Amino acid sequence: MDKFITADATPALGDVRQMGEGDTVWLAPGMTQRPDWVRCLAAVAHAVRRGADARWGSRG
Template sequence: MATLIIRPDGAPALGTVRALGRNDMIVVAPGAPERADWGRFLEAIGVAITRGASVVHQREARP
């Protein structure tokens, strides 16, 4: 079981995201969708979902 985090300032390799599958999780941190390469990550996330991975969107911390 693997958990990968996509952050605005860092992320795993796209191939690593694509290779995820059943029982793996992708965490999308706040600000990650503003990455210049977000479209490529969306494609990789889609492949991982098809293979059985789960995705969660992390909320912004509240004061």
């Protein structure tokens, strides 16, 4: 499953935290402009610890 975090949209952070092996979180350029980007990054780190991939880039 792929989820995308962009400057103006993010999935529920709980859903990101539940991601694991075989899943990818895409971090779009500009996502660090979000006021909650640190919380997003923490959720991504949790997903990575569960085996998910995190990649910089746009949709796919």
